[in-house]
Amino acid sequence: MNFRRLFLILTPYTWLLVFFLVPFAIVFKIALSDYAISIPPYTPQLDLSAGWEGVKSFFGELDFENFTFLASDALYYSAYLSSLKIAAIATLITLLVGYPVAYGMAQSSDEWRPTLMMLVILPFWTSFLIRVYAWIGILSNEGFLNQALMGIGLIDSPLTILNTNIAVYVGIVYTYLPFMVLPIYSALEKLDGSLIEAAEDLGCSRAQAFWLVTIPLSKPGIIAGCFLVFIPALGEFVIPSLLGGSSTLMIGKVLFEEFFSNRDWPVASAVAVVLLLILIIPIILFQRNEQKQREAGL
Amino acid sequence: MNRKFTWFNATSLTLGFVFLYLPMIILVIFSFNSSKLVTVWAGFSTKWYGELLQNDAFLNAAWVTLKVAVLSSTLATILGTLAAYVMVRAGRFRGRTLFSGMIYAPLVMPEVITGLAMLLLFIAIGLDRGVTTIVLAHTTFTMCYVSVVVSSRLVTFDQSLEEAALDLGCTPFDAFKSVTLPIIAPAVISGWLLAFTLSLDDLVIASFAAGPSSTTLPMKIFSSVRLGVSPEINALSTLMISIVTVGVITASLISKRSIAKQRADEQAAVRT
Numbered sequence: 001m002n003f004r005r006l007f008l009i010l011t012p013y014t015w016l017l018v019f020f021l022v023p024f025a026i027v028f029k030i031a032l033s034d035y036a037i038s039i040p041p042y043t044p045q046l047d048l049s050a051g052w053e054g055v056k057s058f059f060g061e062l063d064f065e066n067f068t069f070l071a072s073d074a075l076y077y078s079a080y081l082s083s084l085k086i087a088a089i090a091t092l093i094t095l096l097v098g099y100p101v102a103y104g105m106a107q108s109s110d111e112w113r114p115t116l117m118m119l120v121i122l123p124f125w126t127s128f129l130i131r132v133y134a135w136i137g138i139l140s141n142e143g144f145l146n147q148a149l150m151g152i153g154l155i156d157s158p159l160t161i162l163n164t165n166i167a168v169y170v171g172i173v174y175t176y177l178p179f180m181v182l183p184i185y186s187a188l189e190k191l192d193g194s195l196i197e198a199a200e201d202l203g204c205s206r207a208q209a210f211w212l213v214t215i216p217l218s219k220p221g222i223i224a225g226c227f228l229v230f231i232p233a234l235g236e237f238v239i240p241s242l243l244g245g246s247s248t249l250m251i252g253k254v255l256f257e258e259f260f261s262n263r264d265w266p267v268a269s270a271v272a273v274v275l276l277l278i279l280i281i282p283i284i285l286f287q288r289n290e291q292k293q294r295e296a297g298l
Numbered sequence: 299m300n301r302k303f304t305w306f307n308a309t310s311l312t313l314g315f316v317f318l319y320l321p322m323i324i325l326v327i328f329s330f331n332s333s334k335l336v337t338v339w340a341g342f343s344t345k346w347y348g349e350l351l352q353n354d355a356f357l358n359a360a361w362v363t364l365k366v367a368v369l370s371s372t373l374a375t376i377l378g379t380l381a382a383y384v385m386v387r388a389g390r391f392r393g394r395t396l397f398s399g400m401i402y403a404p405l406v407m408p409e410v411i412t413g414l415a416m417l418l419l420f421i422a423i424g425l426d427r428g429v430t431t432i433v434l435a436h437t438t439f440t441m442c443y444v445s446v447v448v449s450s451r452l453v454t455f456d457q458s459l460e461e462a463a464l465d466l467g468c469t470p471f472d473a474f475k476s477v478t479l480p481i482i483a484p485a486v487i488s489g490w491l492l493a494f495t496l497s498l499d500d501l502v503i504a505s506f507a508a509g510p511s512s513t514t515l516p517m518k519i520f521s522s523v524r525l526g527v528s529p530e531i532n533a534l535s536t537l538m539i540s541i542v543t544v545g546v547i548t549a550s551l552i553s554k555r556s557i558a559k560q561r562a563d564e565q566a567a568v569r570t
Contacts, residue, residue: 011377101311114550125536128501137319142338232406238501241524279406
């Protein structure tokens with residue numbers, strides 16, 4: 001062990017400890033504290049000047065009150081459930097929209113692929129906020145969609161889409177589509193075409209070959225894409241607050257408002273801790289899928 | 299995969315890309331609309347760009363955002379490259395699992411949680427909120443993206459090149475500087491670009507980390523968009539979309555050329 005190596009390891013390590021791990025410890029600690037009208041607005045505060053007694057009384061005052069509050073208040077309970085539901089349905093729609101795009105890309109000719117690839121990645125570099133904002137003008141009552149639908153005489157009066165859950169679904173599918181397309185595309189691209197030919201030679205119809213060969217072989221890509229959409233969608237804040245209405249309950253928005261509007265830091269922290277606990281399961285499943293992929297690749 | 303042109307594939311690609319691009323195209327077109335109403339076309343005009351350039355609040359916010367993005371992405375690139383090097387090359391050390399966990403966790407962490415955690419830290423250590431705190435927060439979450447990008451390059455390159463340099467009398471630092479760094483440079487640069495864009499784009503973490511005097515552009519856009527659609531925001535969006543488009547296309551051309559050059563070099567090296 002030499003100094004250089006130690007320095008090399010310690011620089012990023014210390015940074016992450018101080019700015020990533022310690023903040024989470026603080027969130028856990030404040031989640032166990034109580035709301036108070038003071039600066040900062042929670043109690044107890046660790047008083048080191050009182051020595052050991054101070055530390056003891058500090059830990060004595062921490063409790064799980066906020067978590068019981070979250071469990072008893074229907075607002076939080078239904079916000080978690082509705083976030084899970086919205087994220088799950090949106091992920092499914094993104095899969096249904098993204099799979100044909102990825103499939104079409106994988107089947108296109110070699111000279112087209114880099115261009116198509118860039119066209120999928122380009123929106124990812126463009127501001128997320130702007131991409132969500134673009135839909136406000138389309139979905140509002142006087143928006144382009146309603147104008148177009150009324151123009152062709154399909155509807156008589158404008159449909160209310162903006163500020164409903166439908167707009168939230170549209171927003172999630174739109175902004176997260178590249179995350180779904182890219183992993184599925186990379187799975188489909190590696191797929192050995194002779195397998196499909198073999199299936200067709202052995203008497204499968206094209207649809208059967210697709211269902212029995214292509215889909216199972218692209219499963220790792222499908223799983224990766226679904227997690228890449230589901231995980232961030234669950235804690236999404238921008239989309240529900242710009243496209244959703246007052247009845248759209250999503251936990252990211254609840255947390256943001258709890259913190260900034262109600263200034264209830266302990267409850268906001270408890271909301272964050274529970275969200276983290278919910279996310280741990282999909283995150284571990286996602287890591288396993290990636291691990292398996294890596295091992296299969298070797 | 300079999301290459302077959304089918305109408306099904308052509309249709310799904312067309313529909314997919316229309317869905318991806320139509321909203322942005324509409325946005326760009328209506329930034330040139332002379333009417334204040336964003337959804338009714340009333341003739342071509344560039345007046346919203348003029349008004350945008352006279353809007354001090356937006357210009358200030360843009361300046362803050364740019365400062366934050368340059369500082370944080372540079373710091374993040376240094377730290378992220380170090381972290382990638384440690385992950386790939388440092389072998390086993392105590393706490394390695396925790397280290398890799400801390401690198402991958404921010405990638406999947408909801409922004410609201412990262413933002414909240416950061417803010418509570420800044421308050422706990424009594425740091426005044428402003429540009430510094432946004433830079434610290436952005437550095438932390440973007441360095442993880444940099445380290446993922448750089449480590450994927452580090453994994454694939456031939457380690458014997460480094461060993462050869464060491465055998466030929468280079469100090470480890472020289473070997474890193476003259477062998478490793480040039481090879482991983484494209485990944486470091488794309489890491490920096492990624493960090494830069496993520497920082498430019500971030501609303502949630504910046505809202506938590508910012509103080510009253512340090513509003514970033516996304517925060518400014520968010521607060522005015524909440525009041526509804528406005529042609530000025532369309533103009534601003536158009537400017538940002540064009541910058542990104544030019545940037546991405548240039549970067550992809552450069553990387554295409556450098557990959558071609560690298561291949562040619564490698565082949566030349568094999569031949570001699």
